[in-house]
Amino acid sequence: MQTSSTLFEKVWADHVVVPETADTPAVLYIDLHIIHEVTSPQAFSVLREKGLPVRRPDLTLPTLDHSTPTTPVSSFKDLLVAGEGAANQVRQMEQNCREFGLDLLGYGSGKRGIVHVIGPELGATQPGKTIVCGDSHSSTHGAFGALAFGIGTTEVGHVLATQCLLQRKPKTLAVDIDGRLPDGVYAKDLILAIIGRIGVDGGTGHVIEYRGEAISALDMEARMTICNMSIEGGARAGLIAPDDTTVDYLHGRERAPQGADWDAAVSRWQKLRTDDGAAFDKSTSINASALSPMVTFGTNPGMVVAIDEAVPTGSDASFRKALDYMQVESGKPMTANAVDVVFVGSCTNGRLSDIEEAARVLEGRSVAKGVRMMVVPGSEQVKAAAEARGLDRIIAAAGAEWREAGCSMCIGMNGDIAKPGQLSVSTSNRNFEGRQGVGARTVLASPATAAASAIAGHVADPRKFL
Amino acid sequence: MNPVRHIAGRSVVLPTRDIDTDQIIAARFLTTTSREGLGEHLFHDLRRNKDGSRNEEFVLNRPDSDSCTILVAGKNFGCGSSREHAPWALLDYGFKAVISSEIADIFRNNALKNGLVAIVVDDDTHAWLLENPGAALGIDVESATLTLPDGRTIGFELDKFARYCLIEGLDQLGFLQQHIDRIERFEESRPWTP
Ligand code: SF4
Numbered sequence: 177m178q179t180s181s182t183l184f185e186k187v188w189a190d191h192v193v194v195p196e197t198a199d200t201p202a203v204l205y206i207d208l209h210i211i212h213e214v215t216s217p218q219a220f221s222v223l224r225e226k227g228l229p230v231r232r233p234d235l236t237l238p239t240l241d242h243s244t245p246t247t248p249v250s251s252f253k254d255l256l257v258a259g260e261g262a263a264n265q266v267r268q269m270e271q272n273c274r275e276f277g278l279d280l281l282g283y284g285s286g287k288r289g290i291v292h293v294i295g296p297e298l299g300a301t302q303p304g305k306t307i308v309c310g311d312s313h314s315s316t317h318g319a320f321g322a323l324a325f326g327i328g329t330t331e332v333g334h335v336l337a338t339q340c341l342l343q344r345k346p347k348t349l350a351v352d353i354d355g356r357l358p359d360g361v362y363a364k365d366l367i368l369a370i371i372g373r374i375g376v377d378g379g380t381g382h383v384i385e386y387r388g389e390a391i392s393a394l395d396m397e398a399r400m401t402i403c404n405m406s407i408e409g410g411a412r413a414g415l416i417a418p419d420d421t422t423v424d425y426l427h428g429r430e431r432a433p434q435g436a437d438w439d440a441a442v443s444r445w446q447k448l449r450t451d452d453g454a455a456f457d458k459s460t461s462i463n464a465s466a467l468s469p470m471v472t473f474g475t476n477p478g479m480v481v482a483i484d485e486a487v488p489t490g491s492d493a494s495f496r497k498a499l500d501y502m503q504v505e506s507g508k509p510m511t512a513n514a515v516d517v518v519f520v521g522s523c524t525n526g527r528l529s530d531i532e533e534a535a536r537v538l539e540g541r542s543v544a545k546g547v548r549m550m551v552v553p554g555s556e557q558v559k560a561a562a563e564a565r566g567l568d569r570i571i572a573a574a575g576a577e578w579r580e581a582g583c584s585m586c587i588g589m590n591g592d593i594a595k596p597g598q599l600s601v602s603t604s605n606r607n608f609e610g611r612q613g614v615g616a617r618t619v620l621a622s623p624a625t626a627a628a629s630a631i632a633g634h635v636a637d638p639r640k641f642l
Numbered sequence: 643m644n645p646v647r648h649i650a651g652r653s654v655v656l657p658t659r660d661i662d663t664d665q666i667i668a669a670r671f672l673t674t675t676s677r678e679g680l681g682e683h684l685f686h687d688l689r690r691n692k693d694g695s696r697n698e699e700f701v702l703n704r705p706d707s708d709s710c711t712i713l714v715a716g717k718n719f720g721c722g723s724s725r726e727h728a729p730w731a732l733l734d735y736g737f738k739a740v741i742s743s744e745i746a747d748i749f750r751n752n753a754l755k756n757g758l759v760a761i762v763v764d765d766d767t768h769a770w771l772l773e774n775p776g777a778a779l780g781i782d783v784e785s786a787t788l789t790l791p792d793g794r795t796i797g798f799e800l801d802k803f804a805r806y807c808l809i810e811g812l813d814q815l816g817f818l819q820q821h822i823d824r825i826e827r828f829e830e831s832r833p834w835t836p
Contacts, residue, residue: 193828194821199802203821205828215725217675222815243673261673268675312724312748326724328752330814338818340825344801376660377718380747410721412747476660476721494659494716587669596692608664608722610687 180451182348183417184383187323187448191306193340201342207305208235208322209335210291213269214242214589215310219333220272230276231339237300238273239281240266241290242311243589246552246579249283262590276336289555289581292316292523296400297557299429303418303445308335313523313605314413315406319399320426321418321448323383326407346412347457349382353390355465360639362533363398364525364603364622366390367405368470370462372480379411382458385450386416390464396425397529404524405605408477417449469638471510472607472620474498479607483625483637485509501609502617503597510619510635516598518549518576518630519612520623522586525603526554528561530623535567537627537641538574544633549576550592552584576630588612601629645811646757647783649738651711654701655775661715662722663749667731680727681734701775711738712779714771718742720749720760729753729760739781741788743768754804755814761798763788783808 181189188204196202209232216238223230230236243262245254273280281287287294291309295301295317303321308314312326327341334341351370357363371378384406391399399416406414423442426432433441468482475498481487489506490496499506504513520526520534534551543549551571553559559581562568568578584592586604588611594600596615603626607618621629624638631641671683684702691697701707713732719742720728729752732740739759753760759781763771767788771777780789786800807814 193824199806200817201801201803203818203825205825214672218677218726221676226815259673265673265675310724312722314724326748328724328726328748328755330726330752330755334815334818337815338822338825339829340818340821342803342814342818376721377744377746380718380744407722410718410746476662493657497658589669589672606662606664606722608662610668611664614668614687615692 180454182450182454182456183321183385183415183448184323184348185454187304187306187321188345190304191323196345201344203340204306204343205340206235206308206335208237208295208300208307209339210237210239210295210307210309210314211332212238212242212291212309212311213240213265215329216332217265217268217272218329219336220276222333223276223336228337230278230336233277233279235339236278236336237281237295238269238278239288239291239294240269240283241288241581242583242587244582245590246582246584246592248580259591286556286560289557290523290526290583292400292404293526293554293558296320296396297429297555299426299432302426302432302441303422303448308341312407313404315411316400316404316523318403318406318413318415319396320422321415321445323413323415325412347382349379349384349411350456350459351384351386352459352461353386353388353464354461355390355463356393357390357464357467360624360642361467361469362622362624363394363401365467365470366464367402368472368477368480368620369467371405371409371478372470373462374409374460376408376476376478377410379406379409382411383413383415384409384411385456386414387450391416392419395529396421397527400527401524405477408605418445469622469625471625471635472618473502473504473510475501475607475609477605477607477620481510483510483635511637512634513599513619514634515547515601515629517594517600518547518626519552519585519600519602519604520626521550521552521554521584522604523554523583524605525623526552526558528558530603531558531562531567532565534623534627535570537624537631537638538576539570541574541631541641543575543630547630547633549630550579550585551576552579552592553581555581585612601626601635643757643811643813646738646759646808649712649759649781651738651779652709653712653714653741653771653775653777653779654707654710655714655772656701657716657772659716660718660721663720663725663728664722666720666728667725672725672727677730678734680731681736684731684735706776710776711736712781713737713740714775715740715742716772717744719745720753721746724748724752726752726756729756729758733758741768741771754808757808759783759808761788761800763796763798767796
């Protein structure tokens, strides 16, 4: 008898080298390992101590993104902009890659960028693969029907040495999304609404599969935005079944299969979908048609509110502490809050379509006085593509800064930070206390909402600017 | 990793829920290439006031917290990033265990791999622990039990393999390497692996 399985179960089963037992986790094979300068140095130290090589340099994709400055880097001195520690990490990464025979997409490659932006744009991210990286937003790659999740540094060492991980099989959660996103409402708004619904721990122990009409209608970049924030709902991974949109996106990309291999790959990918009748451990649904642009009002990504609704009231201590920190009032909409800094970028919203959406709002308008707006492309390729379309000029003409590729204000490791007390409307994925600088107050939003807020000088509804 | 079989210590309580990895160790302290010395920056922004001075109110800064080795935290502790610097910082500071009613997946995984015993207890036990800071607790890894000061023991779930690794001080890389033959055969069986 043929049993029906979910997409996740198919990809999982395809990579089990040694099955799990009650006593031991499964040994799971990894097809693509992306590494960066912040969470890998200690793993290379372990290899060095044990005298081990990197098992599959061909399946390892190293780049520099987390701590790199987003001002142009033409010399080592420029690297020091971000501080001695960051410069040291970059130097160390370059040396580790040389020593272990890895092809680093670093400065001068034209292909450097955020780990979760370059994997897909190179075509290295493909349906059915297992993909890991020492960054929790590895779930981004799930948009292609790959099983992708974040790992710690010890595990980075495991994959470097054996190309495998020890894993317990997670549970599954189906999120069905009907309807179509209205104008001015984007993938970012949808995923914020989903996290608001399930809570920041709603997906703990689960892999999410996003399905339904609203998902099918999204392009690949929007799907990446959705899967990217799975971790904000507590899930380790988020998946979307591959379809024609996925195949079209990958066709012709430099690391995608070519020729006869391509045809074979496409026919394998077409089988990667959840069978009718396959059971999930949990499920939930949401309607996209009724959504408004969403923003966060608190200090975790589950504290979200529609832009045209009042911030809710809550009584528990954590809720009050969050509102205190944010200097936000219950009962008033978020649009009542003045903005100091606006950031468009990150692996959530630093792709070409995101920059286009921001530019569409900025075109022919000016950033409000006293507001600093930074637009940071997710990769060097995104930067070049945006410039080829003249988006950099629209952005600069509006008075915003157009910068070099990197994680930038998403994590604030490289000197790109907001000052204490400043309010930042950010297209990144985390609004934790201090994430964008000590005392910085972060409001998560879509690129259109971020750009609208920069122009208005307060948190603003992008639908008024379209 | 050194074997971890039994932990006896007093608790310090941080009742806030959803304490994320950025609060445990802020990103600006991640520009290191080693594992050592992160304890100094543990909970940095909670331990210090806005002007950089010591926040005497913060629980870890109170004199009676000094010798505590077990952290009792609010629900969903360790949510956020995969940075292993979070458990490294807790260990470097002197913590040996973290107890909550829910602990984020990746953090828990990372913690156990480094010998920081991260355990999830039922809501009632959690509530009791939150209300009784400074309690003298015992954690037995082998039997997966927590002993309260009145002698009551409470079981908790701990993956058998994680338990075995803690007790033996086993390096999981060594375990993976034992399977290298099967890994090779797997690679050969999948011609399409790029
Ligand atoms: S942009 Fe932010 S979340 Fe994404 S990889 Fe960089 S630091 Fe991590």
